[in-house]
Amino acid sequence: MRKTLIKAAVVGASVLALTGITAGAAQASVQGPDIKGTGSFQDCMNWGQALKSSGKVEDFACMVGSEPNTYELTPFYAG
Numbered sequence: 001m002r003k004t005l006i007k008a009a010v011v012g013a014s015v016l017a018l019t020g021i022t023a024g025a026a027q028a029s030v031q032g033p034d035i036k037g038t039g040s041f042q043d044c045m046n047w048g049q050a051l052k053s054s055g056k057v058e059d060f061a062c063m064v065g066s067e068p069n070t071y072e073l074t075p076f077y078a079g
Contacts, residue, residue, distance in 0.1 A: 029059060030076065032077055036070065044062035047073060057075040058076050060073055
């Protein structure tokens with residue numbers, strides 16, 4: 001039981017760290033609606049980085065989707 005709780009805490013902290021790339025910047029931004037996609041978490045990160053590099057979004061967050069091989073990208077726009 002203890003190992004399960006520790007493992008869950010580590011996984012949860014890792015997901016928060018990966019999805020909250022720049023939480024401070026995101027708080028000063030306007031959050032757009034989640035965009036659902038098909039692919040890996042890395043696909044989401046790559047797409048988000050491309051949007052950010054092109055200036056279409058100020059920042060983004062990625063989450064693993066509820067279905068296998070899906071993700072949700074949350075865009076943040078300048079406020």
